[in-house]
Amino acid sequence: MYAGARNAAIYWALGIPEHSHGTDNAMSLIHLALPTGHIGRRGTGLNPLRGQNNVQGASDSGAMPWHCPGYQRVDDEAAARKFEAAWNIEPGGLNHSPGLTTTEILSSVGPGGVRALYIMGENPMMSEPNLNHTRQQMEQLEFLVAQDLFLNESGAYTDVFLPAASWAEKDGTFTNTDRRVQRVRQALPPRGQSRPDWEIVCDLAQRIERRLESPTAGWTYTSPSEVLEEMGRLVPEYAGVRYSRLEGEGLQTPVWDVSHPGTPFLFAESFPSGRARFHPLEYRPTVEMPDEDYPLILTTGRVLEHWHGGSLTRNSKLDDLYPEAVVEVHPADAARLKLEDGQPVRVSSRRGSVVLRARVTQKSTMSVVFIAFHFAEAAANLLTIDALDPQAKIPEYKACAVRIVAAREEELKRPEARLERGRW
Numbered sequence: 001m002y003a004g005a006r007n008a009a010i011y012w013a014l015g016i017p018e019h020s021h022g023t024d025n026a027m028s029l030i031h032l033a034l035p036t037g038h039i040g041r042r043g044t045g046l047n048p049l050r051g052q053n054n055v056q057g058a059s060d061s062g063a064m065p066w067h068c069p070g071y072q073r074v075d076d077e078a079a080a081r082k083f084e085a086a087w088n089i090e091p092g093g094l095n096h097s098p099g100l101t102t103t104e105i106l107s108s109v110g111p112g113g114v115r116a117l118y119i120m121g122e123n124p125m126m127s128e129p130n131l132n133h134t135r136q137q138m139e140q141l142e143f144l145v146a147q148d149l150f151l152n153e154s155g156a157y158t159d160v161f162l163p164a165a166s167w168a169e170k171d172g173t174f175t176n177t178d179r180r181v182q183r184v185r186q187a188l189p190p191r192g193q194s195r196p197d198w199e200i201v202c203d204l205a206q207r208i209e210r211r212l213e214s215p216t217a218g219w220t221y222t223s224p225s226e227v228l229e230e231m232g233r234l235v236p237e238y239a240g241v242r243y244s245r246l247e248g249e250g251l252q253t254p255v256w257d258v259s260h261p262g263t264p265f266l267f268a269e270s271f272p273s274g275r276a277r278f279h280p281l282e283y284r285p286t287v288e289m290p291d292e293d294y295p296l297i298l299t300t301g302r303v304l305e306h307w308h309g310g311s312l313t314r315n316s317k318l319d320d321l322y323p324e325a326v327v328e329v330h331p332a333d334a335a336r337l338k339l340e341d342g343q344p345v346r347v348s349s350r351r352g353s354v355v356l357r358a359r360v361t362q363k364s365t366m367s368v369v370f371i372a373f374h375f376a377e378a379a380a381n382l383l384t385i386d387a388l389d390p391q392a393k394i395p396e397y398k399a400c401a402v403r404i405v406a407a408r409e410e411e412l413k414r415p416e417a418r419l420e421r422g423r424w
């Protein structure tokens with residue numbers, strides 16, 4: 001049906017990459033699109049759905065350990081020289097070695113490894129797999145800075161907390177999943193001493209350079225529009241993106257110059273030579289399969305009302321709509337385990353256990369249970385395994401072995417106990 005359709009598109013979310021074989025999963029979808037020709041035309045293509053509104057923009061801006069802005073590799077000498085010249089850094093001054101992903105950073109904490117951490121808008125004490133190990137690593141840090149809107153589970157471990165402004169309190173741009181750059185306009189003044197992220201970062205960088213007595217000509221922006229213009233000078237795909245051109249629906253990158261209309265879909269004229277490659281794939285099973293001791297598969301994800309570690313949504317009225325963690329269980333499994341809907345249960349893996357209520361539902365597949373990972377009082381990532389995809393370094397959030405037994409009502413943790421593990 002897919003091959004024979006006039007126009008067919010593939011969309012996927014984190015159920016594809018969050019496996020120890022996530023890259024192979026994505027390659028399998030690419031292998032469907034290439035021979036069928038569903039690329040380069042309106043209504044076709046491979047479309048990974050980003051988890052939040054500006055993940056594409058963060059990726060474009062270089063928020064990955066192996067890329068400078070515009071997906072220019074940090075170990076590419078020509079790209080490094082370009083950025084060193086633009087940022088007034090002496091030749092060879094940029095580190096040309098690819099860095100570590102979040103999971104690798106925390107695994108590297110300790111003597112001879114990572115000693116300090118600066119966290120912006122992230123909550124590894126909720127979002128990392130195998131949270132008992134993550135807690136051990138966080139406790140080994142010599143110094144921790146968190147920059148966020150609210151004090152979350154990771155912020156509770158900090159030595160310094162920098163209050164950041166929300167999206168409604170600052171100007172900027174978002175680049176969404178179809179590469180559309182759109183304006184964000186300040187609607188409210190920042191509360192208290194909170195400031196936009198770019199101001200905090202620039203101020204901190206200037207102070208560090210003064211302390212090191214190695215000032216550069218950078219970090220002197222007066223608005224986020226200047227940051228975007230600099231990005232346009234260094235990233236060809238953003239060369240034509242200017243605030244003055246982002247009225248209405250915005251622009252879809254690549255935008256090659258100030259007269260370019262943008263690119264609604266990629267590869268309309270030709271596919272880059274050498275890029276349409278097929279890669280032989282061998283089946284690799286999930287790292288941890290069910291057995292007699294842990295007979296069920298746990299998969300994790302989000303619910304409509306919440307996002308990620310809950311730092312934002314659980315401090316909002318959305319928490320009233322979905323206030324409590326549950327584990328979704330198929331009716332056949334519930335009958336076999338003698339569990340009732342709403343009953344407290346203990347879900348355990350080889351790494352930890354949580355107590356939460358059972359929700360008996362046909363939404364689940366037999367032998368597969370689901371827990372959303374937004375709830376610190378029953379954190380799903382206490383259970384998940386920290387096995388990584390060897391290419392993308394993404395953890396296997398979507399499958400690990402667990403067991404379920406009945407629990408007592410008094411074992412349920414209340415939401416107000418969220419920060420009890422921290423040092424604050």
